[in-house]
Amino acid sequence: MPKCPNCGRETRRTEDWACQWCGHPLLSGPFKKIPKTYRQLLEERSLQPRSVPEDELEAAAVARVDVKPAPRPAPVAKPEPEPEPAPEPVTEVEPEVEALPVPEPVAIPALKPEPGAGTINATVDELNAAFNSDKAGTNNKLLNQLLKVTGTVDKVFAKDHLDIFYIILVGTRSPTAWPVRCTFSHEHSAHLSRLTEGQLTIVQGKYVGYERNIILKDCSLVS
Numbered sequence: 001m002p003k004c005p006n007c008g009r010e011t012r013r014t015e016d017w018a019c020q021w022c023g024h025p026l027l028s029g030p031f032k033k034i035p036k037t038y039r040q041l042l043e044e045r046s047l048q049p050r051s052v053p054e055d056e057l058e059a060a061a062v063a064r065v066d067v068k069p070a071p072r073p074a075p076v077a078k079p080e081p082e083p084e085p086a087p088e089p090v091t092e093v094e095p096e097v098e099a100l101p102v103p104e105p106v107a108i109p110a111l112k113p114e115p116g117a118g119t120i121n122a123t124v125d126e127l128n129a130a131f132n133s134d135k136a137g138t139n140n141k142l143l144n145q146l147l148k149v150t151g152t153v154d155k156v157f158a159k160d161h162l163d164i165f166y167i168i169l170v171g172t173r174s175p176t177a178w179p180v181r182c183t184f185s186h187e188h189s190a191h192l193s194r195l196t197e198g199q200l201t202i203v204q205g206k207y208v209g210y211e212r213n214i215i216l217k218d219c220s221l222v223s
Contacts, residue, residue: 135210
């Protein structure tokens with residue numbers, strides 16, 4: 001049987017004129033013909049079980065010999081961590097609250113006219129104490145009486161074009177619940193313009209009632 005010029009094995013020619021072993025083209029006619037193509041032969045070979053050589057079988061048998069695994073090293077005991085010291089209890093210190101100064105109560109004055117003068121001397125704080133204690137009774141006692149009031153100038157209104165002239169007096173205790181409104185005539189405008197806010201002054205006038213303020217009319221500056 002002729003040999004393949006490519007693989008050197010004795011071969012026959014397939015229907016597609018190729019070596020049955022390597023697929024090399026066989027163009028000469030002396031080769032015997034196989035009624036199959038090279039591709040069909042390859043498919044048949046892939047389906048046939050492969051014969052394993054004896055040397056490979058011996059190697060596989062040796063590989064199956066049980067090999068005892070090497071003993072595992074004994075686990076190393078980890079040192080126990082030292083216990084953390086317990087935190088010392090924190091004693092909360094309450095902040096000291098500064099005590100606010102308590103204002104001393106103002107004694108309620110008698111609010112009686114001075115003998116011979118006919119005027120009642122009082123401060124804005126004393127008038128506030130009297131009104132806070134008995135508003136209606138104080139109003140009845142002072143109505144149409146001449147008062148000489150000492151207080152601090154809070155506001156000055158001197159409007160010539162509106163013919164409005166008055167000042168607001170407050171006490172030394174803040175805030176003043178009952179400011180004193182002192183109304184003047186036009187002839188006192190020059191004196192009012194010289195007053196400044198925060199100035200301590202004495203005003204004399206007639207008490208005529210109260211609304212949001214204690215109201216004095218026909219007033220004049222004493223000092």
